[in-house]
Amino acid sequence: MKRFIVLVLIIIAISGCTEKRSLYRQTEFVMDTIVTITYTSEKDRPAVEEAFRTLKRLETLFNAFDPASEVSRVNQNAGIVPVEVSKDTFDLITRALDISRKTTGAFDITVGAVSLLYDFEKKTIPSITEIKARLGLVGYEKVKLMDSKVFLPLKGMKIDPGGIAKGYGADRAVDVLKAHGLKHALVAVAGDIKALGTRPDGTAWRIGIRDPRGGGDDIFAIVNLPSNWAISTSGDYERYVIKDGVRYHHIIDPRTGLPARGLISVSCIGPEGTMTDSLATAVFILGRQEGEKLAESLGYGVVVVDDKGEVYVSPKAKAITEILYKPEVKGP
Template sequence: MNDYNPRSEIGILNRKGKLAVSPEVREVILRAIYFSRITNGAFDITVGPLVRLWQKMGKEKRLPTQRELKDTLSLVGYQNIKISDSMVLLGKEGMRLDLGGIAKGYAVDKAIEVLRKRGVKNALVNAGGDLYCLGKGPSGKWKIGIQHPRNMREIFGIIRVTDKAVATSGDYRRYYVIQGRRCGHIIDPSTGWTVQNNPMSVTIVAPDCISADALATGVFVLGLEKGIKLINSLPGVEGMIIGEGMRVVKSSGWKKFEVDGLTERMK
């Protein structure tokens, strides 16, 4: 599922525009389309051309021109993915899928599935910050630290979960500074611009990691008000958004992961 590997299924699909894919890749693409729909396009795996454009901008230390953005945006749109049985067709020449916002979550879920089949009751699977907490940890519920989005030496807080997935999207690890402007790696598919400063971090707790992974990205693009509204509309999903000025917005059920009504602080 690595689009940077020309021999991977996604690499071949991006190059040829059409491919009979494996059941696993088909499943991930279908789930991605579902999350695109419920986020109104804020999550979109067809952002591949925009990702490449911003990588180029990072190297050249400049912002894209309006023409570059317009041309690249014309290749973005999950509605142009066509699926018939195992066949996947990209409806426009030059389209590229990027599964970076969903593939890790899928991999975590598959790992948990294997562990459960083998009778494992308690485990934590972590794939680059996207994780699933199976059963209990060494001292009861698993304790998960949430990174402070502006102080890399500080944990913003801790939540406690069991049999839940947790994923965080933020602008604090992967970003470019271009002409004094902080440009994160998460891109708004509707504008082509990177999401900047608001929000700074989104943490999602969900029944499975593919949902947590995709929603963390989608909510990040939606922002505080639209993002928290979406979270509150989804059964079994909770979230916390840290916005500009360290404004914190929490979903209606987030409190159950907290201690004494507050996110437990690292001591």
């Protein structure tokens, strides 16, 4: 199943001819999505090219739909033998397991055993019987790490890095730019965005949050992203199918194997893209109150829209968030 992900956050342009001339943007299709890097000088292009090469390399390692990737090899050898992986893959899985523990499994990288049953391109939804047969294979605590090897002890277990890989990639791309001496840049891996410093004039990068029931250009909130912070959005409008009046989307609750209910959009804001990506998923699954409490305890803020269109902004996000209007929710 080839995955297609739409751009869920839109960078808001700020008027001013002088600054527009000082910003450059390079966009490529990487990690199965649209990636844009915004930077301030033509001489920085080699650094930007290296950042894109880094993202392309990570894609070859993490893509669970590519049978030759390291993640796929780990999945193919579940219940058979530990698989030696690169430092990057080992680091990603180690980070994912740590976040799984911190979220008590609301984010669980082994959800692939059930999440990969869904095919939103073909509009295929697994039966309850199929889901129940796979639920016993979900459980981050089962994963074994040894030296540079990863082992899934049960045949049929699957790692799905979809809820962390893009945020991790944004962090890594910013690391590359920083190592080249850049002071101001913005990396947007679809809805996972990481800032390097501020805009050139010292103001915050302004990031729009898409209306979860509006068109692709409809923005209901703006976040003034602090220097070196990240923002990630998870929504039930990214990949979904409506069947018998019910919306089935790609954010799967590891506890039930079913799409999480109650929320339709979660934006998580904080210092690290790896965390904002995975925490947005965890908050979506836990629900507003429990999810917000968790995010705030870890030093991250959230902007949440529930299935009635109510918008909630957590304390750590209040000072940097502008709500433009309340999304209107109609239908499933």
